[in-house]
Amino acid sequence: MLAPYRLLAAVGRLPTLLLWSLLGRLHTTATALALTFLVTDWTGSYTRAGLVAAALTIGTGIAGPLRGRAADRSSVPKLLILTGACYGGGLCVLAALPAHLWPVAPVVALLTGLSMPPVSQVARSVWARVEPIEARNATYAVESTLSELLFMVGPMLAAFTVAVVDPWAAVVLCGVFAFLGALGFALALMRSDLRPVPTPKSESDTPSSEGSTTGPAPTTERRRFVLREPGLAPTITVSMLLVAALVAVDLVIIAWARERDTPELAGVLVAVWAVGSLAGGLIMGGLPGRPNPVRRLIAVTAGLLLLVPVLPPIWAEPNPWLVGLVLAAGGAAIAPAFGAMNNRLGELAPTGRRAEVFGWMATGSMAGSSLAATSVGWMLDVGSLGAAAGLSAAFGCLAVLVALQIPVAAGASPQERAEDVVS
Template identity: 70%
Template sequence: MPVFTPYRLLASVGRLPTLLFWSLFGRLHTTATALALTFLVTDWTGSYTLAGVVAASLTVGTGIAGPLRGRAADRSSVTRLLLLTGLCYGGGLFLLAALPGGLWPAAPVIAFFTGLAMPPVSQVSRAVWAKVEPAAARNATYAVEATLTELLFMVGPMLAALAVAFVSPPAAVVLCGLFAVTGALGFAAALARSELRPVQAQAGDEAPGASDGLSESASEPPSALSEAPRNGFVLRAAGVLPTITMAMMIVAALIAVDLVIIAWARERGTPELAGVLVAVWAVGSLVGGFIAGGLRGRPNLVLRMTLVTLGLSALIPVLPPMTPEPTPWLVGLILAAGGAAIAPAFAAANSRLGELAPAHQRAEVFGWLASASTAGSALAATSIGWVLDVGSLGAAAGASTLFGVLAVLVALQIPRRPAAQASTEAQDVVT
């Protein structure tokens, strides 16, 4: 079937499936750590607020260090960086697990420094995908990654919860540390054997390609838009800042819906329903990502962001006050349909950012993307929490849609492709 052609191309690229597996495994711990830490700290203190402080400290450390870790990956040995950060991050989680409950005030500090050492698996892998040729295999790689990331958000928390239930909260935190160390080491080993290693900036280099208009790597296509800015500040590269801003807005929109689902489930007195609905949403994203990965031609970023926003807006009329007593079946159906646009949208965004980022600074760019995603989560948590307190579920869904609209408006400002490729634009099939 034609839909499987890009996936066959992906499988044919040397060591790409192995790299993809380890890049995903290397991020498994990120979906489980917050849950494990919440159980750990609440066992110590009995307070969910303090548990949130510890989890937030880890997140803040991760967000601050994202661009720095990406820049280090661009300028030094990636494998050595992965080994060092993996061991330090895992060691920080092990230290938290071993911390006596009476010393819990030290936990936020330890969590913050642990976050600073987060292994840059995410940004390095996305920088690597930008080197995949042909373009159909590259687009399929981004789509598969975005799709399987949804599985991480189901599997990670489940494994942490099982460790808490059958062993203890400290065991769950240790498990997350083991995932982090194993994932970083496995990804480093796979990367060392791959020909898709990121391009390293050389000391004294000017902007990549600045001297002759060509990338220094034979595998990098020439691109006026992907040249590094003259002052070296990567966010000044054409299209990079709008793409990162768009990602922040769409992450805020999706986190907002998570909060709406949780609030509605709690109001109904059925908190377990939140997990079911989030799983339904993720399944919709899985299906959409699989289909999008098999489409031929160039992804239409604006269209995909618009479809996500339409899916978010469909929740407004089925929630209070417009629908005083919504049925879980109707809400679940809307989430499944709207979720089908999420993984394709993220795949298109990551692919576009990989094209626009300067070849020698891609890991740094994706580090900024990770920090922007963290900022989007924080923006949604504060703003939507206030809307839920003073307004309604429908108003919160409306705020989520507003974030989506902002993402679409920013997407309209993003270049469709590097200028050197514009001459072939008319030959692409828009998907």
């Protein structure tokens, strides 16, 4: 089980790159919580908080493929540093807004989201170049697993800052982490042999022969829209729905903690959820064979369904220990599911356009976050915690149905292809 992790550690400077890529995304796990507390303190409305969060995610979603394409064709370190500075500055501006000017917040959030540093898409495009393939699979698995540490540390740090200082301080802290993380990742890339090399436009439009199920496309199709490549659109749609489901649960936890007047509980429960995911990722990441996305998504959805009966109206007075136990058990499939989806997308993406493809994945993720922020925010205002959790499970069910449309990547064995079809 440990063999893939040993292979990963043997690739030069890969552990350092992995570490900085994670630190560069730490702010993303804390920003939603910090902004939710900030805007609800301003307005007393989860719907309005959802609008601000949705504006931020819409801006980030628009920027995703654009930043990814820029990363494929220009200096990645310079791009990371510039966008990190703009994004961090935007969050500081949001924190400094007076409460009576909250209608300006969605505009500022949108502009801030447009500056999101492309840490995730750059990192995942780099992992697709890791050899041998066992080390590459382990890298995707370890990244998804260790990302759960971010969901432990980020929300807890934000919740602690909200409880001890104020919501605006938590938002500022997110901005500082955004800039420092992007800067550190940029410097690590400059020292690594795996750093991206700008690709000429004519070459960047050539599909991958190592990951595509169809092989190189004819010259007349080299300029076609990248999401027309087989399997990319459903894979990104699944990521969008999966993120929507998980963000919905985050909002349910935040709402319950705020109703109890214990904001620190939100950070603790999100951390417990992440512990379950971390444990599942460590175990599944070391197993041999190609990961099966459909099976892992079914397991995630089952965990989401388990949350509904322990919340109102079914359980009138939720028990924090019971909710934490359900979150820990249900979270065990989250990191394995993300690892499987990222690995499959890296196999299907054209070689010279991987950062752009993972940028579209970031866009899909942000769209899922925006969908959850608006729909679940409204559900919490007019419905119940259990209804909002049920909506999360509905997103998970849709993700499973769409995942059935994802083709098997080139290089899979006949047995793995059969297993994909059966699942």
